[in-house]
Structure formats: C-alpha cells, structure tokens
Amino acid sequence: MSSDVRFTDFKSDKQPTWCPGCGDFGTMNGMMKALAETGNTPKDTFVVAGIGCSGKIGTYMRSYALHGVHGRALPVGAGAKLANPDLEVMVAGGDGDGYSIGAGHFMHAVRRNVDMTYVVMDNRIYGLTKGQFSPTSREDFETSTSPEGPKQEPVNPLALALAANGGFIAQSFSSDALRHQEIIEEAIEYDGFSLVNTFSPCVTFNDVDTYDYFRDSLVDLGDDEEYDPTDKEQAKDKILDSEKEYMGVLYRDDEKNSYEQSHGVEGNMADIPDGAPEDAMDLVREFY
Amino acid sequence: MFVSTLSGLYMAEDLNWAVGGEAGDGINSTGKIFAQALARAGRHVFTSKDFASRIRGGYTAYKVRTSVDKVQSVVDRLDILVALTERTVEENLDELHDGSVVIYDNERTEFSDFEAPEGVTGVPVPLKELAEEAGGAIMRNVVALGAVCGACDFPIENLDEALEKNFGSKGEAIVENNREAARKGAEYVSEEHGDLETLQSYEVETTDSDYVLLNGDEAIGMGAIAAGCRFYSGYPITPATDVMEYLKGRIEQYGGHVVQAEDELSAINMALGAARAGARSMTATSGPGIDLMAETFGLVATSETPLVITNVMRSGPSTGMPTKQEQGDLNAMLYGGHGEIPRFVLAPTTIDECFWKAVEAFNLAEKYQTPVYLTADLSLAVTEQTFSPDTFDMDEVEVDRGKIVDEDEIESWQDEKGRFQPHFPTADGVSPRALPGTDGGVHMSTGLEHNALGRRTEDTDVRVEQVDKRNRKIETAREEEDWSPMEYGEADADTLVISWGSNEGAMIEALDYMESDVRFISVPYIFPRPDLTEAVEEAENVIVVECNANGQFADLIEQDTLTRVQRVNKYNGIRYKADELADEIDAALSNEVQA
Numbered sequence: 001m002s003s004d005v006r007f008t009d010f011k012s013d014k015q016p017t018w019c020p021g022c023g024d025f026g027t028m029n030g031m032m033k034a035l036a037e038t039g040n041t042p043k044d045t046f047v048v049a050g051i052g053c054s055g056k057i058g059t060y061m062r063s064y065a066l067h068g069v070h071g072r073a074l075p076v077g078a079g080a081k082l083a084n085p086d087l088e089v090m091v092a093g094g095d096g097d098g099y100s101i102g103a104g105h106f107m108h109a110v111r112r113n114v115d116m117t118y119v120v121m122d123n124r125i126y127g128l129t130k131g132q133f134s135p136t137s138r139e140d141f142e143t144s145t146s147p148e149g150p151k152q153e154p155v156n157p158l159a160l161a162l163a164a165n166g167g168f169i170a171q172s173f174s175s176d177a178l179r180h181q182e183i184i185e186e187a188i189e190y191d192g193f194s195l196v197n198t199f200s201p202c203v204t205f206n207d208v209d210t211y212d213y214f215r216d217s218l219v220d221l222g223d224d225e226e227y228d229p230t231d232k233e234q235a236k237d238k239i240l241d242s243e244k245e246y247m248g249v250l251y252r253d254d255e256k257n258s259y260e261q262s263h264g265v266e267g268n269m270a271d272i273p274d275g276a277p278e279d280a281m282d283l284v285r286e287f288y
Numbered sequence: 289m290f291v292s293t294l295s296g297l298y299m300a301e302d303l304n305w306a307v308g309g310e311a312g313d314g315i316n317s318t319g320k321i322f323a324q325a326l327a328r329a330g331r332h333v334f335t336s337k338d339f340a341s342r343i344r345g346g347y348t349a350y351k352v353r354t355s356v357d358k359v360q361s362v363v364d365r366l367d368i369l370v371a372l373t374e375r376t377v378e379e380n381l382d383e384l385h386d387g388s389v390v391i392y393d394n395e396r397t398e399f400s401d402f403e404a405p406e407g408v409t410g411v412p413v414p415l416k417e418l419a420e421e422a423g424g425a426i427m428r429n430v431v432a433l434g435a436v437c438g439a440c441d442f443p444i445e446n447l448d449e450a451l452e453k454n455f456g457s458k459g460e461a462i463v464e465n466n467r468e469a470a471r472k473g474a475e476y477v478s479e480e481h482g483d484l485e486t487l488q489s490y491e492v493e494t495t496d497s498d499y500v501l502l503n504g505d506e507a508i509g510m511g512a513i514a515a516g517c518r519f520y521s522g523y524p525i526t527p528a529t530d531v532m533e534y535l536k537g538r539i540e541q542y543g544g545h546v547v548q549a550e551d552e553l554s555a556i557n558m559a560l561g562a563a564r565a566g567a568r569s570m571t572a573t574s575g576p577g578i579d580l581m582a583e584t585f586g587l588v589a590t591s592e593t594p595l596v597i598t599n600v601m602r603s604g605p606s607t608g609m610p611t612k613q614e615q616g617d618l619n620a621m622l623y624g625g626h627g628e629i630p631r632f633v634l635a636p637t638t639i640d641e642c643f644w645k646a647v648e649a650f651n652l653a654e655k656y657q658t659p660v661y662l663t664a665d666l667s668l669a670v671t672e673q674t675f676s677p678d679t680f681d682m683d684e685v686e687v688d689r690g691k692i693v694d695e696d697e698i699e700s701w702q703d704e705k706g707r708f709q710p711h712f713p714t715a716d717g718v719s720p721r722a723l724p725g726t727d728g729g730v731h732m733s734t735g736l737e738h739n740a741l742g743r744r745t746e747d748t749d750v751r752v753e754q755v756d757k758r759n760r761k762i763e764t765a766r767e768e769e770d771w772s773p774m775e776y777g778e779a780d781a782d783t784l785v786i787s788w789g790s791n792e793g794a795m796i797e798a799l800d801y802m803e804s805d806v807r808f809i810s811v812p813y814i815f816p817r818p819d820l821t822e823a824v825e826e827a828e829n830v831i832v833v834e835c836n837a838n839g840q841f842a843d844l845i846e847q848d849t850l851t852r853v854q855r856v857n858k859y860n861g862i863r864y865k866a867d868e869l870a871d872e873i874d875a876a877l878s879n880e881v882q883a
Contacts, residue, residue, distance in 0.1 A: 042730050058732045059743055064724035066564050067734035069587050075554040079561025082545055083519050087724055108550040265545050270566025270723055272516035276682035277542050283510050284680045287500035
C-alpha cells in the first residue's frame with residue numbers, strides 16, 4: 001500500500017539479545033513487515049509489550065512503545081487506542097504474560113473488542129527465567145519446576161477467545177515467514193480486537209515444541225479451499241480439535257462492531273483547551 | 289430563629305435535621321431532596337450519610353445541618369428527626385435534646401403506642417394515608433418532607449424544584465402528585481399541630497442567595513473535566529464509584545470516555561496507556577485498589593508518565609469497613625510500591641478544594657511527568673455542602689501541559705543519531721515529552737532502568753543519573769510550586785493544632801467551642817508538604833488530629849520538626865463532629881498540663 005515506508009523503518013538500531021535461532025526474530029520481522037505493508041508509519045504506531053523474552057520487542061522495533069509490567073500489556077494498549085484512535089496499536093507478549101499472569105485481561109480484551117492486534121509469542125515455556133513450564137506447556141513436559149511434567153491441562157487460547165466471542169482468532173508460526181506476515185496483516189486490517197497466537201519456538205529451553213514439531217504437525221487452513229473462517233461452527237471444530245493444530249485465520253466475524261464504534265469514541269483526546277472547556281460552567285449549574 | 293439550649297456551649301444558629309429508617313426506605317433521596325430545597329432557598333447545607341448503627345445493620349439515615357451562615361461540620365445534636373421506624377428514634381437518643389421534634393407515622397403498627405423520649409415533642413402524621421390521598425403510598429417520605437416544611441414554617445414552594453429535579457424523568461404527573469403529597473403533609477401539621485410551641489421555635493429563614501450543592505467525589509470529577517481529563521478507567525469500589533458515575537455521561541460531552549475495567553490492575557494500566565497517548569488521564573479507587581495498583585504505580589513513575597490516581601479513603605486494612613470514614617492510607621500513598629518512587633500526594637481538606645486540587649493534580653502530573661495521588665477521605669467524598677457557584681469559577685482554571693514538544697522543537701531533543709531522548713537528564717529533571725504521532729519523537733519507555741533514550745541499562749553511572757533526574761523533578765516542584773497550608777484561629781496562641789483532610793471543617797467550627805485559644809494549620813499537601821518546623825517550635829502544645837489509630841501524619845510532623853507532638857485520633861469509622869473535637873482537644877490539653 002504505502003510506497004515510502006519500508007519494514008526496516010520499524011527496526012531500531014538495537015541488536016536483539018534473543019538467543020540465536022529464537023522464534024521471536026521471525027515473529028518480530030513479520031510484525032514489522034505487516035505494519036509497513038498495511039501503510040502504517042513508526043510515528044503513528046504504538047507497540048505495547050509485557051515482561052518476558054517477548055517483552056524486549058519494544059526495544060528492537062522502532063515506533064512509539066511502552067514496555068510495561070508483567071501481564072498488563074492489553075489494558076495499556078486499549079487505553080492508548082481509545083485516547084487516540086488514529087494510532088495503530090499492536091500488543092505483543094508471551095504465553096506467560098498473556099495466558100497466565102495476564103489471563104484475566106485477555107478474556108476482557110477479547111470481549112471488549114478495542115481495535116488492536118495482539119500477537120502472542122507462544123513458545124510453551126518460560127524462557128527469560130530459564131525454563132519453567134508455562135500455561136501452554138504440555139501435561140508431561142519436564143521442566144525445573146515440573147520434573148514429572150506439569151500434570152495439568154494446557155490452556156487452549158483460541159478456545160478462550162472463541163468463548164469470549166472474539167471476532168478475529170488466528171494462529172501463525174514464526175518460521176513460516178510469508179504466512180505469518182499475511183496473517184498479521186489481516187489482523188491489523190481487522191476492525192476490532194484480533195488475536196494472533198504465534199508459535200515462536202524456544203531453542204534453548206523447549207526440546208518438545210520445536211521448529212520441527214510445528215513444521216511437521218501444523219495444518220495450514222490457507223490450503224483448505226473448503227474452509228470458511230466466517231463459519232463459527234467450522235471454526236469451533238478446528239479450535240477444539242484435540243488431534244491437530246492449525247495455522248491461519250480460524251475465525252473472523254466481519255459484522256461485529258469494535259468498542260470504538262459501539263461507544264462513539266473518536267478523536268484525539270490529547271487535544272484539549274488551555275483552560276476549562278468553554279461551557280464548563282454548565283457543570284456547576286447542574287448542582288443547583 | 290432557633291438557638292440551641294444545650295448549656296455551656298456557643299452554637300451557630302443552625303438547624304440539625306435527619307431522616308432515618310431501614311435501608312431501602314429511600315432515605316438518601318429523601319434527605320437529598322430536602323437538602324436541595326434548603327440550598328434553593330438560599331440556606332447553607334452540610335449533609336452526612338456516615339451514620340453508624342449503634343444496634344445492628346440495615347439502619348440508615350441522612351442528616352442535614354443548615355444555617356444562613358456557612359456550615360462545614362456535623363454536630364452532636366438533632367433538632368428535627370423524621371423517623372420512618374421506631375428504631376430510628378432509638379439510634380438517635382444521644383443526639384435528641386430538650387426541644388427536639390420527632391415526626392413519625394402514628395398509624396404504623398410499630399408506632400401505635402409510641403411515646404417520645406422525655407423533653408422531645410412527638411408529632412404524629414399519618415404519612416401513608418396522606419400519601420395515598422395524593423396518589424400512592426410510595427410518596428410517604430415526601431409527605432414527611434411536607435410535614436417538616438409545615439413544622440418549620442419553611443415555604444413549601446421551596447420543595448417544588450427539588451421534586452422536579454428528582455422525579456422529572458418520571459413525567460409531570462408524578463411530579464405533580466409529589467407536590468400534592470408534600471402539601472398534604474404541610475397542611476396536616478399546620479392544622480393539627482400548629483399550636484405546638486416547640487414547632488414555632490424552628491422557623492427556617494430563607495435568603496436570596498443561590499447555592500449549588502455537591503459532594504467531594506462530584507467536585508473531583510468536575511475538576512477533572514475542567515482540567516482537561518478526557519480518559520477515565522476505573523473499577524467500581526465504595527466510596528470512589530461516585531467519581532466514575534459522575535464522569536460517565538458528562539466527560540463524553542467534552543470528547544472523553546469512561547471505561548469500566550475488569551479490575552484495578554487493568555484500570556490503572558488503561559489510564560497509563562491513555563496518558564502515554566497524550567490524554568489527561570485518571571483512575572479512582574479506594575484502599576484495596578491502591579494496593580492492587582502499586583506495581584503499576586512504579587511503572588508510571590519510572591516511565592515518567594503523567595497520571596492522576598484518586599484514592600477515596602475508607603476504613604481498612606483489607607476489606608475493613610467499606611462505608612466508614614478513615615484516613616488510614618497515608619503511608620500507603622506516601623511509601624506504597626517497591627523501590628523508591630517519586631510522586632506527589634495531594635489531600636484536599638474541603639469539598640470545594642477537591643475541585644481545585646483535581647485541577648492542580650493534572651497540572652503537576654504533566655509538568656513533572658510524575659504520578660499524583662489525589663486523596664479525599666470518605667467524609668469529604670460523600671458529604672454534600674453548599675457553595676456559591678463562583679467558588680468554581682471556570683475562568684480561573686489553568687491548564688499547564690509542561691514540556692510537550694512539537695515537530696519544530698523536536699530536533700533539539702534528539703541525540704547525534706537523530707533519536708529522541710524522552711528521559712534526557714535536564715537541569716530541572718523534567719525531560720521533553722513527545723506524544724505518539726509526533727514526527728521525530730519515536731521512542732520507547734519502560735519500567736526497566738533506562739538511559740536517556742528509554743532503553744534498558746545497568747550502567748552504574750546512568751542508573752545514578754536517572755534516579756537523580758527523577759528525584760530532581762520533585763525538588764524542582766518543591767521550589768516552583770506553592771505548598772502552603774491554610775491557617776485559622778489565633779496566630780500567636782500557645783496551642784497549635786495540625787490536621788489534614790476532611791477534619792478541617794470540624795476543626796474550624798471547634799475553634800468556637802474551645803476554652804483556650806488555638807492556632808490551627810490545615811495541611812492539604814502530604815508530599816511534598818509545607819515545613820511546619822517554625823510553627824511547631826513556637827507553640828507550647830502541638831496536637832495533630834487525624835482519623836486513624838497510629839497517627840501517620842503525626843509521625844511525619846515529628847520526623848519533619850524533630851519535636852514530639854500530641855495525637856488526637858479517631859478510628860471508629862465516624863468523622864469528627866465539631867463539638868466532640870473541641871472536647872477532645874480540651875481534654876488533651878488538660879492531660880498535658882497534669883503531666
């Protein structure tokens with residue numbers, strides 16, 4: 001779309017400190033390319049990141065950004081978007097940030113439906129703290145805090161989003177650069193809250209959910225001509241399928257109003273007069 | 289006019305009125321209608337809803353103190369009581385006096401053989417029956433208000449506007465019925481009890497003055513809108529919810545928005561996000577919410593984001609007594625959050641100051657890119673008081689947005705590589721601020737220690753530079769801004785009383801009751817705060833009054849002045865009353881003399 005913005009404009013001059021081979025490189029590249037491809041500029045983009053390896057993304061990208069506290073990136077993104085709807089808001093976090101400490105906000109962000117894109121860099125492990133199980137880890141995944149496996153069900157984030165009547169539910173794989181970028185682009189262009197759960201393998205601490213595993217097992221719905229992502233029944237079957245994992249846009253609802261549309265939120269709230277609003281004495285008169 | 293007969297005390301020429309009954313009896317709206325009617329009739333009003341049951345829960349009352357002169361406290365005296373239940377009389381026995389009047393429904397079973405306490409005049413009015421004649425039993429409280437008008441010779445027309453205001457949305461017929469109900473109550477009292485001598489002493493004078501009636505939560509909300517606050521996110525919590533309810537439906541008219549968040553963690557983070565985007569932004573909560581917000585509070589300060597956090601204090605810790613008065617969160621606001629967090633803490637002392645301190649809070653937040661606690665205790669928040677409308681002169685509201693830089697200035701704040709430096713260590717500690725959308729201002733901010741660019745660092749020199757820079761903002765503010773307290777009483781008195789928050793009104797009135805001369809300093813700033821060393825050193829006796837058990841503000845005064853002070857504390861959940869406070873201070877002074 002935009003000819004003069006290149007994806008490298010979204011790249012900061014700071015070299016990432018992620019481990020060599022980390023999935024987060026590919027996840028971030030796709031985000032930057034998708035932002036450029038959809039005509040966004042760094043000055044009008046606001047990136048919010050939480051805590052964890054994923055949280056470093058705000059440093060490596062070039063845009064307005066806030067690196068917040070653990071698990072609260074989604075509310076920060078919603079506040080920024082509502083205060084200035086002209087901003088392109090992209091929230092990035094890990095599976096721990098989004099589905100564990102921030103799980104409460106996840107469900108409400110989905111149902112609130114503020115127009116922003118949420119990319120979860122899902123590596124099914126806690127990497128920054130050196131290898132503890134995460135809410136998406138497999139039941140038998142042995143880690144330093146689960147020597148015999150967590151022995152609890154992993155979270156199905158797509159199902160959570162569907163249960164909260166999410167309007168855009170997608171899954172991508174950092175290593176499938178083209179598809180990942182396409183999916184993020186579609187998420188950016190979606191008018192409402194969009195979830196992209198991105199498998200972003202941890203090469204250091206996760207020897208189960210590896211590049212090979214995802215490459216071999218992920219089924220790309222983009223290849224399935226029969227699949228209609230606007231059909232909720234089909235989406236439900238795929239999302240709840242316990243045998244297979246899917247990639248692509250699993251569900252989209254184009255009829256849904258975003259929060260901003262429903263509430264008539266528009267205009268930049270930063271624009272205020274240098275004194276009280278002209279008719280502010282009306283507020284006083286109300287108390288007669 | 290009525291002057292109290294209580295012996296030995298000077299009394300303002302005031303009337304103390306209350307309506308009481310069971311929760312669900314419509315006590316609050318009945319009380320408010322009467323308070324509004326008094327305000328419209330040019331009388332000053334001070335209300336309180338913080339009645340504690342002496343017997344058991346479920347009892348509720350709305351108390352109105354009114355005078356042609358300014359009233360700013362409640363007192364331990366009740367002149368006219370509308371008792372919807374017999375228990376209401378029992379609950380108020382301490383405050384009824386020789387000459388009090390109790391209006392009650394003698395046809396209600398429980399009142400059938402009611403006998404007013406000795407010296408108290410019982411005025412039976414068939415509230416339900418008269419209400420039914422006017423169109424429905426539901427209006428019996430309005431009949432009672434009419435009866436009060438009859439009893440005090442208060443022109444019934446004064447109720448009309450308040451009835452319109454409260455019932456207008458239900459249609460003109462309902463308003464008309466209510467007016468009729470009120471008249472029936474008034475006529476009944478004039479006809480049946482007109483010859484009662486006690487009633488004749490309660491004539492309520494009216495004036496030509498025009499007053500507005502509002503509470504502290506509303507004043508904070510109005511101040512926020514006036515100051516340009518456009519984004520509010522909050523989670524409902526007693527007693528701060530009124531702030532959100534006030535803003536909802538109003539802030540939108542000025543281009544703003546209110547979000548009801550899923551919890552306080554979300555509320556403060558949304559407010560933070562909006563502030564990063566450039567909006568003047570606020571959240572309001574009470575003690576439990578302040579605890580939850582503590583982690584993000586540190587992020588707000590470290591990322592140098594302007595944010596106003598209103599804390600309407602209630603009794604704690606934990607769930608405490610959610611509807612009761614306390615000033616127990618001072619230390620939480622002053623020290624809350626891990627690490628050392630620069631902040632401002634403002635504590636307005638009156639309802640009108642809730643408005644002005646809200647304006648000040650937003651200016652401080654943006655000028656110094658620092659979080660501001662704005663705190664009102666429950667008594668300020670839920671109490672209504674009358675003011676002349678020009679108390680809130682909107683032309684006096686100034687908006688100072690601090691060092692927001694536009695695209696013309698941005699280059700001078702970029703480093704040699706053209707990168708904007710949002711945390712540049714300036715001489716006054718305040719860095720330039722570029723709002724998203726500003727070309728050349730792209731930057732990240734973080735809760736990690738960072739360099740001028742906002743990038744993580746563990747460099748020892750940069751760490752010290754950034755800590756000093758953030759603290760320097762507070763020092764700059766200490767120099768540049770006015771942190772003066774208010775002063776009342778006798779400037780050269782031997783006794784100095786210091787208080788903060790809502791105690792001011794009761795204390796000002798207490799000055800009239802007390803035996804000795806007192807210098808009274810009321811402090812609206814907790815951090816930074818005025819240096820009271822000189823005043824403390826000049827005084828022979830120093831007493832710090834506050835509504836908490838441990839004397840948190842007294843600790844600060846001792847720390848500031850290196851002088852021991854006496855503490856007068858109340859923490860039973862009820863605000864100080866003027867006469868009670870006078871007694872407490874007199875007692876403290878006589879203990880001091882004995883010691």
